[in-house]
Amino acid sequence: MKLNTPLQLPCGVSLKNRLAKSAMSENMSPKTNAPTKELIRAYERWAEGGTGLLITGNIMIDSQAIGEPGNVIIENETHLEPLKQWANAVKKHNCQLWAQLNHPGRQAIKGISKKIVAPSDIAVKLPGMKAMFVKPKVLSEQEIIDIIERFGNTSAILKKAGFSGVQIHGAHGYLVSQFLSPLANVRTDKWGGSLENRARFVIEIYRNIRSKVGKGFPVGIKINSADFQRGGFTEEESLQVVEMLSNEGMDLIEISGGTYEKPAMMGSKKQSTIEREAYFLDYVEKAKKIVDVPLMLTGGFRTVSVMQQALQNNSLDIVGLARPYSLYPNLANDIFNGNLQKMEVPQPKIGLKMLDSSGFVDIVWHEIHIKRLGQNKKPNPKLSPLWIAYHNTGALLQQIGNIFTGKKKKRGI
Ligand SMILES: Cc1cc2nc3c(=O)[nH]c(=O)nc-3n(C[C@H](O)[C@H](O)[C@H](O)COP(=O)(O)O)c2cc1C
Numbered sequence: 001m002k003l004n005t006p007l008q009l010p011c012g013v014s015l016k017n018r019l020a021k022s023a024m025s026e027n028m029s030p031k032t033n034a035p036t037k038e039l040i041r042a043y044e045r046w047a048e049g050g051t052g053l054l055i056t057g058n059i060m061i062d063s064q065a066i067g068e069p070g071n072v073i074i075e076n077e078t079h080l081e082p083l084k085q086w087a088n089a090v091k092k093h094n095c096q097l098w099a100q101l102n103h104p105g106r107q108a109i110k111g112i113s114k115k116i117v118a119p120s121d122i123a124v125k126l127p128g129m130k131a132m133f134v135k136p137k138v139l140s141e142q143e144i145i146d147i148i149e150r151f152g153n154t155s156a157i158l159k160k161a162g163f164s165g166v167q168i169h170g171a172h173g174y175l176v177s178q179f180l181s182p183l184a185n186v187r188t189d190k191w192g193g194s195l196e197n198r199a200r201f202v203i204e205i206y207r208n209i210r211s212k213v214g215k216g217f218p219v220g221i222k223i224n225s226a227d228f229q230r231g232g233f234t235e236e237e238s239l240q241v242v243e244m245l246s247n248e249g250m251d252l253i254e255i256s257g258g259t260y261e262k263p264a265m266m267g268s269k270k271q272s273t274i275e276r277e278a279y280f281l282d283y284v285e286k287a288k289k290i291v292d293v294p295l296m297l298t299g300g301f302r303t304v305s306v307m308q309q310a311l312q313n314n315s316l317d318i319v320g321l322a323r324p325y326s327l328y329p330n331l332a333n334d335i336f337n338g339n340l341q342k343m344e345v346p347q348p349k350i351g352l353k354m355l356d357s358s359g360f361v362d363i364v365w366h367e368i369h370i371k372r373l374g375q376n377k378k379p380n381p382k383l384s385p386l387w388i389a390y391h392n393t394g395a396l397l398q399q400i401g402n403i404f405t406g407k408k409k410k411r412g413i
Pocket of ligand 1: 022023024025026056057058100169171172222256265266298299300301320321322323324362363364366367
């Protein structure tokens with residue numbers, strides 16, 4: 001089956017098969033922001049499971065600007081030893097481990113992130129969450145250059161630790177995606193305005209990383225097919241950026257879509273999309289016609305026949321899965337042995353529309369499962385999201401309190 005065939009990337013490195021675990025923020029390192037034993041064990045289990053490529057949950061490049069309090073942060077060599085252990089645990093199974101690098105920009109919560117910065121002073125607009133997402137500070141030219149450097153420096157540290165590659169998080173409304181979006185970026189200097197100017201930030205990040213990791217090291221990106229917001233980054237613009245990145249020498253482009261304001265990456269209510277499974281398939285088919293760079297598509301794949309079909313049609317090169325991995329750690333082996341045809345992945349809800357529709361409940365539920373994998377526990381698809389809320393009420397209340405008082409919070413989940 002094509003799913004179980006290797007793929008050579010432009011840098012010369014080969015992936016052993018066409019299945020990749022897409023990034024899932026693990027949020028498992030609240031005290032030190034270093035990789036923990038449980039985190040490493042979860043990745044070891046996924047690597048034992050036969051997958052060709054594991055992409056980490058977003059790793060922060062600046063301790064002052066973080067997405068969640070338990071993210072791994074790499075801005076110097078302090079965590080080199082646990083990073084080495086993480087890389088070894090995966091690579092001994094002939095599996096690639098790529099670190100997803102992220103800066104949240106304005107999509108950072110007050111009280112968790114000290115520096116809330118963005119291309120322009122336009123806050124994230126989420127009904128009922130105004131207190132969490134404040135107006136960001138506009139980045140100066142020097143600060144933009146500093147962030148670009150950070151992406152490169154963190155990549156060099158990860159390469160030194162033995163990671164097999166890196167992925168720029170250019171999707172889901174975080175800083176790179178904010179620069180691309182005319183809704184978040186209204187700058188009039190060389191970093192805003194025309195598409196060429198809005199794409200300058202991501203291109204410079206790519207060049208900086210490449211200059212520090214060299215030619216033979218895989219560098220990829222996750223990018224939005226569109227923001228799905230009126231006036232936002234469009235499909236047409238995204239296709240042009242994919243072409244620019246391909247010309248730069250990118251090794252793998254992963255397609256997703258949406259932002260916190262419009263979380264398209266977590267699913268669609270459209271019946272046609274639900275039936276077809278893959279959320280952004282139309283887009284990736286268009287991209288495939290204009291670029292040679294390998295393309296990975298993530299979002300919605302659940303059935304092996306649908307994945308196979310997409311590969312056979314040459315619509316994409318790599319099938320990306322996220323939520324199925326928290327319940328099926330052995331999924332690649334099980335698929336290749338013929339023991340798994342369809343993955344059942346519930347969409348947990350607690351009945352509070354604001355939280356359910358934002359994808360927040362879904363994310364916390366899967367984070368708990370990743371933690372269970374790290375504790376060598378079996379997945380439990382019946383785990384109640386209300387149970388999670390009940391057992392973490394103290395931690396949740398503390399988090400909410402800290403948001404309003406501006407203190408860095410501790411996480412108890
Ligand atoms: C718990 C959780 C954490 C996530 N964290 C990230 C992340 O750090 N970076 C990212 O690019 N996407 C993240 N995502 C989105 C997934 O990578 C993926 O795009 C989305 O879940 C759709 O794919 P799926 O239908 O296979 O789950 C996360 C999703 C979940 C459920």
